[in-house]
Amino acid sequence: MRAYDLSNARWRKSSYSDGDGGNCVEVTYDVTGVVPVRDSKVTDGPVLIVPAVAWAAFVAGYKGGDAA
Numbered sequence: 001m002r003a004y005d006l007s008n009a010r011w012r013k014s015s016y017s018d019g020d021g022g023n024c025v026e027v028t029y030d031v032t033g034v035v036p037v038r039d040s041k042v043t044d045g046p047v048l049i050v051p052a053v054a055w056a057a058f059v060a061g062y063k064g065g066d067a068a
Contacts, residue, residue, distance in 0.1 A: 004031055006047065013040055
């Protein structure tokens with residue numbers, strides 16, 4: 001498994017996260033080819049590494065109303 005240095009990553013909270021502190025997801029686009037995703041409430045917790053192509057398809061599907 002490849003390791004990524006995210007120590008200087010600029011994390012961005014999803015605009016779809018709710019405002020009361022729950023369901024908060026952050027992403028960073030600072031790594032070529034992948035999109036690291038984390039829980040904004042646990043910033044030192046695990047990070048999910050998603051291929052950029054898969055992330056783009058997920059976001060497009062969500063914006064298109066395919067989310068369940």
